[in-house]
Amino acid sequence: MSRNLQQANRIDLMLVTVEVLTIVLVAIATALALAHALELPGKLRLPREQYLAMQAIYYPGFTIGGAAEPAALLLTAALLFLMPGGTTAFWLTAGAFAGLLAMHAAYGS
Numbered sequence: 001m002s003r004n005l006q007q008a009n010r011i012d013l014m015l016v017t018v019e020v021l022t023i024v025l026v027a028i029a030t031a032l033a034l035a036h037a038l039e040l041p042g043k044l045r046l047p048r049e050q051y052l053a054m055q056a057i058y059y060p061g062f063t064i065g066g067a068a069e070p071a072a073l074l075l076t077a078a079l080l081f082l083m084p085g086g087t088t089a090f091w092l093t094a095g096a097f098a099g100l101l102a103m104h105a106a107y108g109s
Contacts, residue, residue: 025072032065
């Protein structure tokens with residue numbers, strides 16, 4: 001096997017590894033945002049005191065899982081730079097990055 005082919009195989013493996021890791025982190029971040037949205041109607045029925053008292057049950061789970069959101073943003077941005085420009089993969093990754101930014105704006109504050 002030539003040296004160039006070995007190097008190309010390593011780059012392909014690295015790209016696939018980053019893609020899989022990004023998918024896992026995006027799935028975690030999306031699942032937490034969805035859980036947050038789905039629980040809102042029930043939380044809105046609680047009196048203020050109960051609502052504030054129950055907030056403690058979300059720690060540390062949502063706090064630890066919440067680290068996936070900025071990590072997913074960073075890895076998606078890295079993928080965007082690794083994708084060849086103008087390809088379908090590039091534009092799908094750009095759309096995913098825009099969606100993650102919108103999710104971060106909605107739930108990250």
